[in-house]
Amino acid sequence: EDKVVQSPLSLVVHEGDTVTLNCSYEVTNFRSLLWYKQEKKAPTFLFMLTSSGIEKKSGRLSSILDKKELFSILNITATQTGDSAVYLCAVEGGSGGSNYKLTFGKGTLLTVNP
Amino acid sequence: DTEVTQTPKHLVMGMTNKKSLKCEQHMGHRAMYWYKQKAKKPPELMFVYSYEKLSINESVPSRFSPECPNSSLLNLHLHALQPEDSALYLCASSHLGETQYFGPGTRLLVL
Numbered sequence: 181e182d183k184v185v186q187s188p189l190s191l192v193v194h195e196g197d198t199v200t201l202n203c204s205y206e207v208t209n210f211r212s213l214l215w216y217k218q219e220k221k222a223p224t225f226l227f228m229l230t231s232s233g234i235e236k237k238s239g240r241l242s243s244i245l246d247k248k249e250l251f252s253i254l255n256i257t258a259t260q261t262g263d264s265a266v267y268l269c270a271v272e273g274g275s276g277g278s279n280y281k282l283t284f285g286k287g288t289l290l291t292v293n294p
Numbered sequence: 295d296t297e298v299t300q301t302p303k304h305l306v307m308g309m310t311n312k313k314s315l316k317c318e319q320h321m322g323h324r325a326m327y328w329y330k331q332k333a334k335k336p337p338e339l340m341f342v343y344s345y346e347k348l349s350i351n352e353s354v355p356s357r358f359s360p361e362c363p364n365s366s367l368l369n370l371h372l373h374a375l376q377p378e379d380s381a382l383y384l385c386a387s388s389h390l391g392e393t394q395y396f397g398p399g400t401r402l403l404v405l
Contacts, residue, residue, distance in 0.1 A: 211391060222384055222396040223337070268336055272391070281350060282327075282394060284336035 182207045186269050186285035194293050197259050201288045203269030204251040213245055213252050216268040218287070223268055226254070259292045266290075297321075298397035300385050306403045309375060315400045317368040317385030326368040327394060328360060329384040337384055343368060344390065375404045 183206045193199055205213065212230045216223035227236045229245035229252060236243050240259075245252045256263055266287040273281070298319045307313050317326065325344050329337035342350035343362040357379075359371040368385055380403045386394040 212393075214393060216396075222399045225393055225395060228393045270336075281339055281342065282337075284338075287336055 182271070182273065182281075182283040184269055184271050184283050184285035186267075186288050188288060189286060190289040190291070192291045192293065193259055195260060197292075198255065198257045199259060199290060201254040201256075201267050201269075201290070202251065203253070203285055205269075205271045205283075205285075206250065207271045207273040207283060209273045210247070211272040214270045214272065214282070215243055215252070215254050216270065218266045218268055219264075226267075256290075259290075261292050261294055264290055264292045298385055298387055298395055300383075300397035300400050302400055303398065304401045304403075306405065307372065307375065308405050309377075311375075312371070312373045314372065315370040315383055315385075315402075317370075317387075317397055318366055319387040319395075319397075320366055321387065321395070322365075323387035323389055323395075324365060325388045325390050325394075326362060327386040327388075328368070328370050329386065329396075331382040331384055331399070333381075341370075372402075375402075377404050380404045 185204050187202045212228050214228050215226040227243045232247040240257045243254045266289050268287045269285040270282040301316045327342050328340040331337040339352050340354045341360045346362045357374050361369040382399045382401050384399045385397040388394040
């Protein structure tokens with residue numbers, strides 16, 4: 181069974197702190213790993229990672245994938261209160277030819293206090 | 295147009311009602327998805343359509359019936375739902391094997 185595990189499940193920091201969110205996975209026929217940010221509505225796309233060791237950056241956010249150790253991290257530097265959200269890790273792959281299936285982790289609830 | 299739209303935003307229905315959720319995208323995506331998300335849980339895949347054909351059904355009860363009338367539209371027909379079916383229903387679309395983009399969701403309450 182495909183599995184995506186995120187840690188920590190929740191995190192409280194102060195504005196300006198740097199945070200690292202973790203995602204490990206066991207997925208058959210791995211295709212990609214995606215990070216989404218979810219506030220009170222639908223998940224919004226952050227990054228898609230397919231290759232090991234190549235960092236993707238978008239402003240204060242960055243992410244990297246390790247396909248050998250089967251994990252990814254999402255870094256947020258100089259956090260702001262607007263970064264408060266649930267961060268979802270999802271892996272595309274699957275057994276039995278379900279190659280378009282996303283398996284989500286439980287998410288990390290990040291709270292950034294002023 | 296880089297948007298997935300869903301209607302209605304909110305829906306309240308009784309257990310004997312029949313209703314439909316609608317999803318639309320004009321990004322030329324040939325894969326479309328329905329997810330169910332309960333409070334404080336991640337989205338759970340329900341159905342995947344690829345080239346307007348149902349390719350994945352994650353053992354969803356028959357009271358949920360998907361339909362893909364064309365490459366831009368995806369419906370979810372609801373009949374005889376249970377209170378435990380109350381959730382946020384998310385539609386997503388993607389080019390095959392690429393990033394899935396989510397719509398805003400329909401918040402469903404079954405009384």
